[in-house]
Amino acid sequence: MSAPACVRSLIQDCGLPRLEARMLLEHVLQRPRAWLLAHDTDALADTVVAQFGALVRRRQAGEPMAYLVGHREFMGHRFAVRPGVLIPRPDTELLVETALAHIRTHGESGRSCHVLDMGCGSGAIAISLALAGGMHARVTALDISTAALAIATENAATLGADVRFLASDWFAGLPEHETFDLIVSNPPYIAQDDPHLGEGDLRFEPRRALTDGADGLADIGRLARGAPARLNAGGALWIEHGWTQAQAVRECLRRAGFTRVASLHDLAGIERISGGYL
Numbered sequence: 452m453s454a455p456a457c458v459r460s461l462i463q464d465c466g467l468p469r470l471e472a473r474m475l476l477e478h479v480l481q482r483p484r485a486w487l488l489a490h491d492t493d494a495l496a497d498t499v500v501a502q503f504g505a506l507v508r509r510r511q512a513g514e515p516m517a518y519l520v521g522h523r524e525f526m527g528h529r530f531a532v533r534p535g536v537l538i539p540r541p542d543t544e545l546l547v548e549t550a551l552a553h554i555r556t557h558g559e560s561g562r563s564c565h566v567l568d569m570g571c572g573s574g575a576i577a578i579s580l581a582l583a584g585g586m587h588a589r590v591t592a593l594d595i596s597t598a599a600l601a602i603a604t605e606n607a608a609t610l611g612a613d614v615r616f617l618a619s620d621w622f623a624g625l626p627e628h629e630t631f632d633l634i635v636s637n638p639p640y641i642a643q644d645d646p647h648l649g650e651g652d653l654r655f656e657p658r659r660a661l662t663d664g665a666d667g668l669a670d671i672g673r674l675a676r677g678a679p680a681r682l683n684a685g686g687a688l689w690i691e692h693g694w695t696q697a698q699a700v701r702e703c704l705r706r707a708g709f710t711r712v713a714s715l716h717d718l719a720g721i722e723r724i725s726g727g728y729l
């Protein structure tokens with residue numbers, strides 16, 4: 452008779468990288484790493500072994516870890532994620548940091564900054580801004596996806612963030628005449644024929660979150676053209692984009708009437724976001 456399965460044997464024998472195996476087991480057991488270490492050789496219940504085995508098979512079929520464990524860290528907060536919503540990426544923290552700098556500068560005038568996050572997904576950007584911006588930020592977030600809005604609303608409640616969520620096809624569903632001091636967006640910017648859409652985590656994420664169904668610049672163009680009518684004087688628009696798109700996005704922004712147009716590099720040295728001011 453073989454020895455009963457324990458934490459150590461499951462992690463060692465499942466065929467996944469150690470870190471992934473440990474995260475899946477923490478999720479099944481709903482116990483932290485310290486517990487796993489302290490109960491390394493305790494026999495585990497058959498139900499635990501079965502649940503772990505099912506998750507391992509899904510991971511081996513390529514499902515993203517974040518969907519399997521149901522969450523992903525972003526800006527130091529834990530965001531719930533499920534299929535139907537984009538998994539927040541560390542790259543996007545540059546957009547949040549840049550927006551926070553704008554909110555702080557705006558706050559020096561003594562007024563709170565009215566912020567709009569377009570295409571909020573899990574709410575990662577909007578909620579991080581509301582939490583870090585505090586009383587200096589009034590945050591609205593919109594998305595066309597009801598699944599995304601449901602998760603974003605849930606995340607805001609769990610994290611205690613005051614964000615107003617709207618269902619809207621870009622600017623179409625915004626209240627008439629409402630204007631903002633800052634608009635941010637991480638829109639779908641992958642071209643529809645990009646082979647990366649068929650690789651890795653992207654295969655499992657919602658297509659409408661990834662591609663604009665065109666050349667990757669269609670939604671970015673819509674945002675750039677629509678933003679001036681929704682921004683107060685001195686307001687800013689900052690957009691995340693792909694690593695080859697910075698020059699094209701800067702041109703879009705200039706054509707739309709923005710000044711002081713610039714791109715900022717992420718930690719990998721890639722031009723990751725571009726923005727401008729009215």
Ligand SMILES: C[S@@+](CC[C@H](N)C(=O)[O-])C[C@H]1O[C@@H](n2cnc3c(N)ncnc32)[C@H](O)[C@@H]1O
Pocket residue numbers: 537538539540543569570571572573574575576593594595596599619620621637638639640659660661
């Ligand atoms: C790249 S994801 C970004 C999600 C989130 N902001 C983040 O950074 O993790 C783009 C988001 O834009 C939304 N979106 C796509 N088309 C839209 C449209 N026409 N109007 C509003 N939102 C849209 C998608 O549903 C998706 O949530």
